[in-house]
Amino acid sequence: MIQDITLGQYFPGSSFLHQLDSRTKLFSVLIFITTIFMANSPVSYGIVTSWCLLLIILSRLPIRLFWNSIRPLWIIVVFTLVVHLFTAPGKIIFQIGPLSATFEGLRFGAFLSSRLILLILFSSLLTFTTSPLSLTDGIEKILSPFQPIGVPAHELAMMMTIALRFIPTLLEEADRIMKAQTVRGADFASGNILKRTRNMIPLLIPLFISAFRRADELAIAMEARCYRGGVNRTRMNIMTFQWIERGARGRVIGYLLIMCKINFADIRT
DSSP states (O other): OGGGOOTTOOOOOOSHHHHSOHHHHHHHHHHHHHHHHHOOSHHHHHHHHHHHHHHHHHHTOOHHHHHHHHGGGHHHHHHHHHHHHHHSOSSEEEEETTEEEEHHHHHHHHHHHHHHHHHHHHHHHHHHHSOHHHHHHHHHHHHGGGGGGTOOHHHHHHHHHHHHHHHHHHHHHHHHHHHHHHHTTOOSSSSOHHHHHHHTHHHHHHHHHHHHHHHHHHHHHHHHTTOOTTTTOOOSSOOOOOHHHHHHHHHHHHHHHHHHHHHHHHHHO
16 A cells, blocks of 8 residues: 555656646645635535546546545545534434434535545645656745745745655655565554554654654755755756746636635525
């Protein structure tokens, strides 16, 4: 399962989403995440889901990658649905002993579960189609206007990108340690939840040690290369908006206006 986790990975391609400027993609993801939390009806969730499916198709990436990004969190998604199903008051659908499943709980749980899945998918679309270097430049460009008030734009962008970059590395390290522990007799697959949690201790301790070692090696390598943040740094590729950026931003803004109109109409009714 660890090998199938795709969080934070970048997959090169020539699709429409791969060609977009990282600033446009960051702006679009922010808009989509905002509208996910604004959605309060089946119609609005249907529109967000349709856009998500359209972007997945435009990315030209295998569906398996997106499924792998959701699969590690399926327990949280199901737990969210079940908790709201049996705790929200409303019209009773069925009963299991003292617990009552309600229609309102099913509706609210389905909305929250869909919200979680959509957040994962939009975040995965950003990292799958944007290289870490381009993502760093985009975040720095967006934060650069706030530098006069003391915001360390370059440092924040670098930290976020390094965190994303090291997720696959730590997953590979965890898989390697797990295989080594399995050869030595460790069992990570059988038993109840408490037993599996205890069995993870021999995995977590060396993983933390490895993570701190890699962080120290990275710091030494950056110091050896005289890294000094964003001071007097130049770029080989200058970020510029192309004609496709205007169309993409215009469609995203149109989508935002439509979602605002639908949600305000639902609130009034």
